[in-house]
Amino acid sequence: MNNIEDILDQCLAELQNGKTLEEVLAGYPDHAEELRPLLETAAVLKELPDPEPSVNGLMEVMATMAGEEHDLAVKKYRFFSRPILLRVAAAILILLFAGYGTVAVSANSLPGEMMYPIKLFTEKVRLFLAVTSENKVELRIVYSEERMKELVKKFNNGKGVDKNVLNAMLDEAKQALESTHKLPDDDKDLILPRISNLSHIQSTTLLAMKEKASPEEKEILAKCAKICAQRCGCDSDDGCGAADCSSSRSAPAQQ
Amino acid sequence: MKDSDLEKVLVNAKKYDRQALALICEHYYPKMLKFMYYRVHPSKAEDFTGEVFLKVMKSIGTQNGNFEAWLYKIARNVIIDKARYDKARPEVEVPEDFEQGMTNGKDGTEKIDAAMDINYALSQLNEEQRELVTMKFILGMNNEEICEITGKNPGAVRAMQFRALSSLRDVMIKKDG
Numbered sequence: 001m002n003n004i005e006d007i008l009d010q011c012l013a014e015l016q017n018g019k020t021l022e023e024v025l026a027g028y029p030d031h032a033e034e035l036r037p038l039l040e041t042a043a044v045l046k047e048l049p050d051p052e053p054s055v056n057g058l059m060e061v062m063a064t065m066a067g068e069e070h071d072l073a074v075k076k077y078r079f080f081s082r083p084i085l086l087r088v089a090a091a092i093l094i095l096l097f098a099g100y101g102t103v104a105v106s107a108n109s110l111p112g113e114m115m116y117p118i119k120l121f122t123e124k125v126r127l128f129l130a131v132t133s134e135n136k137v138e139l140r141i142v143y144s145e146e147r148m149k150e151l152v153k154k155f156n157n158g159k160g161v162d163k164n165v166l167n168a169m170l171d172e173a174k175q176a177l178e179s180t181h182k183l184p185d186d187d188k189d190l191i192l193p194r195i196s197n198l199s200h201i202q203s204t205t206l207l208a209m210k211e212k213a214s215p216e217e218k219e220i221l222a223k224c225a226k227i228c229a230q231r232c233g234c235d236s237d238d239g240c241g242a243a244d245c246s247s248s249r250s251a252p253a254q255q
Numbered sequence: 256m257k258d259s260d261l262e263k264v265l266v267n268a269k270k271y272d273r274q275a276l277a278l279i280c281e282h283y284y285p286k287m288l289k290f291m292y293y294r295v296h297p298s299k300a301e302d303f304t305g306e307v308f309l310k311v312m313k314s315i316g317t318q319n320g321n322f323e324a325w326l327y328k329i330a331r332n333v334i335i336d337k338a339r340y341d342k343a344r345p346e347v348e349v350p351e352d353f354e355q356g357m358t359n360g361k362d363g364t365e366k367i368d369a370a371m372d373i374n375y376a377l378s379q380l381n382e383e384q385r386e387l388v389t390m391k392f393i394l395g396m397n398n399e400e401i402c403e404i405t406g407k408n409p410g411a412v413r414a415m416q417f418r419a420l421s422s423l424r425d426v427m428i429k430k431d432g
Contacts, residue, residue: 005417009398012416038420041427045392048373051292051300053285061280061308 007031011039110150111165133179134187140176141191141198144169148202155209161217166224173198177231196232203228261322269316276315280308283326286394290327293377294389295334306333324403331386331404376426384419391416 007028014024021039025032109116123146127139147169154162173195180191206225210218261282267275287307291300310329318325377385390396390404391412398412407415 005413008417008420009413037424038417041420041424042392044373045388045423046395048293048393050285051288051297053288053301061284061305 004031004034008035008038011035012042015039015042110153111162112154133183134191137176137179137183137191140172140179141194144172144176144198144202147172148205152205152209155212161209161213161220163220166220169202170224170227173202173228173231199228199231199233203232265318265322269318271316276312279311279315283323284308287326287330290330290389290394291334293374293393294330294386295337296378297374299337303330303333303337306337321403324400327390327404372427373423376423379426380419380422384415384422387412387415388419388423 011024011028014027015021021036021043024039025036028035107119107122109119123139123143127136127143147165151162151165151169154160154165176191177195180188180195183191203225206221206228210221210225213221264275264278264282268279284304288300288304291303291307295303307326307330310333311326377388380388386405387401390401391398396404398409401407401412402409405412
């Protein structure tokens with residue numbers, strides 16, 4: 001083997017197989033001077049650090065996957081039906097990628113803020129990690145409440161009605177309600193009143209917001225308040241703010 | 256993930272099974288990010304990696320043959336497409352946030368310094384050389400894998416790795432001098 005390019009390749013293979021640099025060079029004394037800096041450079045390249053994936057980057061890829069799957073609609077699949085080991089892997093993933101601090105900071109973030117996607121991502125992972133159907137319903141209720149708080153906070157900050165958050169609030173409650181009907185009767189009896197209570201509060205909150213909203217927003221809020229009222233059980237055309245709603249719960253203060 | 260497990264996962268991923276797709280993503284995302292990080296530029300790595308996975312999602316159903324080679328062929332095409340639009344030569348300057356987002360910091364500052372030097376040196380190589388260096392030395396691929404991805408013959412790969420290492424060494428000596 002006289003060609004320096006082939007000799008270099010052979011040396012690299014020997015290094016890969018565990019020989020030391022000196023051992024390798026000893027086998028090619030005529031070329032050692034030329035080979036040494038090249039092999040040292042190769043060694044530096046092998047030791048380069050791995051870049052750390054960011055939460056946003058990973059989330060974008062996950063969102064891409066979810067979006068594409070939806071578009072392709074090749075197979076209907078329940079996103080949160082992974083086995084236990086995968087749930088654990090996901091938990092490790094989020095701890096590695098996000099870290100406790102980031103997740104904690106994101107908990108109070110509002111839509112449009114930098115940390116808000118991390119908050120949603122964390123919620124998805126928690127839902128993903130929930131083992132029982134009952135736990136999943138509980139989380140849906142919590143998330144629907146959380147969306148309502150975000151909606152009110154943004155509205156009170158003069159940013160109007162965030163339709164995406166409003167939709168998310170209704171959607172979480174809807175999914176909680178649908179899932180509850182599939183639970184055993186004992187669990188159903190415990191959870192249905194909570195959803196009714198949540199819906200009542202949401203209906204009265206939306207009606208309170210309606211008073212201060214723009215004409216276009218008033219219409220949307222009235223429509224959504226009616227949906228909540230139907231879920232509450234009072235089924236009033238005017239939402240739970242009407243006198244005929246039998247619920248005695250009070251709406252959360254708008255702050 | 257074992258090779259046998261990966262094969263099963265791939266079969267399901269081709270049917271757009273969500274669980275299998277998530278596993279593929281978890282397995283290959285860090286590798287692809289590393290490839291883009293050194294092959295293109297740290298600031299563009301995530302953008303390019305996301306683009307690769309978008310293309311993977313669009314065509315995994317019809318994928319045949321060696322999956323990893325197919326994946327890196329997609330990555331090459333993404334780089335070529337982006338370069339056409341942006342006329343992007345790899346940037347020479349080291350970004351201010353380069354030190355952020357580095358792991359494996361066993362030796363702390365020394366490793367980051369080495370990465371900064373190498374990234375500058377890589378930016379001085381031509382596209383083919385940079386690609387080969389990233390695949391062979393940074394990702395640890397063997398010559399056969401590189402030949403399959405790039406379509407080059409083994410002799411050309413050996414010749415190019417010699418020239419690429421020589422150029423890198425020259426750039427690093429110049430920079431230090």
